[in-house]
Amino acid sequence: MIRFEKRGAPLALEIAAPVLAGLAAAVLTPATLALLGYPARSAFAVMASGAFGSGAALSATFAMAAPLMLTGLASLLSFSVRLNNLGAEGQLLGGALAVILLGTVMARVPAPLVIIIATLAGPLVGALMLAGPVAMKARLGTDETVATLLLNMIALIGIAAATGTALAAIAPTGAQQTFALPAALPSSGLGMTARIAIGLMIACLVCIAAMAVTRYTVTGFVLRAIGGNPTAARFAGIPVDRIQLTVGAVSGALAGFAGAALALGFIGGAGGITAGLGYAGIAVALLAGRWPLAVIPAALFVAALITGTQALSRAAGAPLALADIAIALTLLAAPAAAALSRYSIRIVRAIPPAPSAPPAGSPTPNAT
Amino acid sequence: MSGALEIFATAGFWPAALIAAAPLLLAALGALVCGRAGVLNLGAEGLFIIGAVAGYLATQRAGTPLAGAAAALAIGATIGLLHGILVSPFGLPQATTGLAVTLGAAGVAQFLAGPSVTGSARALRVETFPPVYLPSLPDLARGEDAILVARAAIDLLRVPAAVYLTFVLAIVIAYMFNRTPLGLALRACGENPDAVTTQGRSVHRLRIGADMAGSAMIALGGALFVLTGTGTLSFGVINGRGFVALAIAVAAGWRPGRAFVAAIGLGIADAYQARLLQLASTTTGELALLVLLVLALLILAATSRNVHWRQIFGRQRAVRRTPAKR
């Protein structure tokens, strides 16, 4: 008989699982394309070259990776304290929206000052957008899932209105649409390379800092306790509601900062705000699992997945929505792989004893 | 100010309100059926969209809106089956799986609709469900007020049969949950699955079945919105309403009666702001949607105490520090 027993995952499996999940998503995307009736010949080559094949491709991938690290970390932090925060998208767009509005309102204020204020405003708006639903959860017991989704859409409409972009007919996530920034907005004036470098630097630093806090400090311990068992944490004297609110604010601020930095031109590629980075960030968080440091490779992978898939759609003449499908596959594969990695297989041979014989010896060795 | 109130009295307002309410109600009923059985169907948005697109395309091809309805039901049921299998026996987390369904279904919908739909409006109209035929009242000199009221009432009733069927469905679902063993078993799936397995029923089968039925309803809601309304696809028409329907279901505490009230309210609001925008001679689908979203958020906040989240999201019974007001 094969017995599946739950156990803690050894490190090797814990790392292998998201890798396999990512590969599965990368493989299933062209498969879906083929299923939908488009030519998918040499799909992997196209995807790879779209992600890494040329200088332009590489910079596109790296440019996308930085905001993904930030939204991925934001989602990871929320999930780690049992907040079902699906609103990274809205918080990012909200941050960008704040910058755009400020830039328009403060058109006559000197640019450096605007930049400073906007850089602070973006995270603030993002923080409020998440802190609101979380506060409702603490007071009233509402679940924040649907509230954050509604806020996502509201932010999407807001930024479309602010940038004068018409939204596509089918775009629940606004995905893959780019919102052009108004010309009057103060921009950092950085070149593409500088933006990529700064973006990656900031994002990596933030992830490393988050990792250090989670693993080595008392705060991290407390966060892990809340994530593991909020009731036990409450009984142990941990102020769960207050901490969830704080983490919610930090998470929203991270995503809002990403939006603001995109709008101000500190990170990201040229051409404005791409929507869909928040939802991709959720995929990043699922791949990263428990540790913030893993957000870095996860974000790089998801960025490559998106750029590669975009190249594939262009080559096959398919809608850009293929990237959405790729993210959806990642969202399915990552938890599945993680769940499977937690089981060990034990093969036990059940020997029925003969009526007069002594009972059989110990079972056959474990096959783990 | 009187102009604002007069809108309620304009011809065709109330039928428009009902027509706006019915798809929301249908989708909310679908979300509700899933939710009672313990499945939070965050794929509602994607299902609504793909239902609308499938309904639109099928009607275009076959020439009759019934084809559109059938196509939406079929697609919804299929997606519901997949989602149900992933969530129930395989146990993937519901929030992210639902989100994956939304993204995936919306993506596939874009493939189905073709590149032209990704522009801002699909102008081509398709056949819609016609309003129920009701004879007009003859013009009489006497009893004018009564005639006016009667005329208004008949106007109100001049909505497609599908709208009526939706209202009837709400009653049927309420009856099912309270009186039939099937409905009771679904409720038990959501509260204590062991209560179901100890009587020989399969929780997985029930949940998957509920998921299929609910998803089919949500997709049909999407199709209905196109096929009883304008007959076109545009952003404000199809996006966001799935989430709104989900919010209705949650705010209603998974009760069909309350979902009905919420849907009617939102339908009235939708029709109202549509008229208002027409008067102000601006029409943007985005703005219409914004009103709905904000209202949905407010309703959610106002009624959150009615929801038994713990029964859905699992055994971790969170302990409240401040006492709940009953």
Added chain:
Amino acid sequence: MDAAREPPSSATPATPAVTSPDVVLDQEAAFWDDSGAAWAASVDPAAAAPGPPVALDQQAPLISDAETAPAAPAEQPAPSLKEALGLEDAPAILKLDGLTRHRGDAPAIEDFDLDVRRGEIVVLLGDNGSGKTTLVNILSGDDAADLGLILIGAANRRRAPRRLRQGSRAAARRAGIGTVRRQPALAGTLTGLQNIAIGARSLLRPTLSRRALRTKLSELMRRLGLQVELDVPVATLSGGERIQIELLKTAQQNFPILVLDEPTAALTPQESAVLFKALRTLAEAGTTIVLTSRRPDDALAAGDRIVVLREGRKVADLRARQCDQATLTALLAGRAVARVAPTPRSAEHAVVELSLVDAPSMSEDPPLAQLSLVVRAGEIIGIAGTPLNGQSTLVSVLTGLITPTAGQIRLFGRNPRRSDPALFLRAGIGKVQGDCRRDALVPGMSVAENLVLECIGDVRFTNQGLLDGRAIREHAARVIARHGVGCPDLDAPVETLSPARVRKLVLGRMFDSKPHLVLVHDATRSLDLAERAEVHRRLIAERDDGAAVLMISDDVEELLTLSDYVGVLHRGRLSVPQPAGAFDRQTLGLMMGGHGSLAQDWSGWGGGV
């Protein structure tokens, strides 16, 4: 290949597995036909009755002296299959052969054999950790043995006995085994009738089948001597009433074999008597009953046959009338365990006072109403009550988790500024919750980390904001050594521990903090006799040392032995604590069931039942 569900803990596998991310491999489902058609034909009440029916209010065993089958001691060689299935009067219907189940390194049960005849009531008597719950899990299909078989015989002997496919709930049901667990599997917002209606044959037809069901249930209730409201939501029913509904639900499915896991755990003595009468009626009609229990007097009252388990092995297989309480207790323990009793001591200042406190309900526990309680240093107050009568709410109020909506709390004579668990912890309130897995420990964290959970902010464990891992481990090792926790591996994830170890862990953690108020809810749940005595000793030591001890328990003996004063919690109301000597088991049982002959003892009680 047999597929197995994830093996649950040996204590309470009540968590709904289907909502968890665990992979459930059981793809089959059985729709149990409530007419029991497959079995009804073979259950012939007239054939092979085990003996003349006996009047139900006597406790005489059902098997007459003419019965020739000897009691089978464990030392004799296992009889051949044919012999075991017997040429005697009643055919054997259930045979367990060489069942062995390992858990971790120690065996949970080892080489267990049992033959049960149709219509017998067999009681598996064993302390916590003796393996009886494992056996129930194997029989119900939640778990599978590593070695050994289970054979289900046909009543009419026309068919050869079939092997039960282990590890599958559906297979167990199809084979005719129905299970009643300690925590009834009922949906709280549905009424009793609605819960049972779920099993109706036709899912869609409403009214007709409900009327028929109601008649059927009334008849069944009358036959079994049960009395319970069918039309109120189950969540409002008491533990005893829920078990009755669960029994009705299972009985009307006509299982030939009924397995009950510690059914009397949540019942008062009077409710237990009603349950045993109902079981006897079922047994007379031909149902075979296997039930487990921890208590010798329950075993004597319930069963024809008593099988004693100790540490996973069968140590005795006796007829109920051949033994008495003392023999059974000796067999259970295996060695002499000295009974612990406190010496009288006078109490000092009040540590905690609740006056006329109202508190809102927590999940399934009812709210508290007008509850007044004073616990003084140097005394042990026991609070009796069947589960789900407000115990968890009381613990939450006393630990500061819930703010009362009325009334006052005073700690050491002062009102705390607000209800805050951190505040109360610092004030010296130590606690062990009833459900430690749910309320006291964090899965995913190690043993060491859980041991410092309540004092993680302490300066001993931090080094300028960074965690001092070594200090944490040293502290954990000290706690384990000092308090006999018995978890050698500090880094083991806490979810891999057995329920007994879990409880000792939480007890050790609490004792180490030297609290002024020792608040324990079900302090000795899952612990075996020796461990229980140790905990009792420790509680008395704390009391003698000047702490106030509040013991909430459903174990009447434990309370009466240890407490200075005993109060009864019933539906959120507490009776005025009286000296323990004033109670005996029967009176306490009556009060736990809500029938106070001493009506004036209920504070705020509306005068009587």
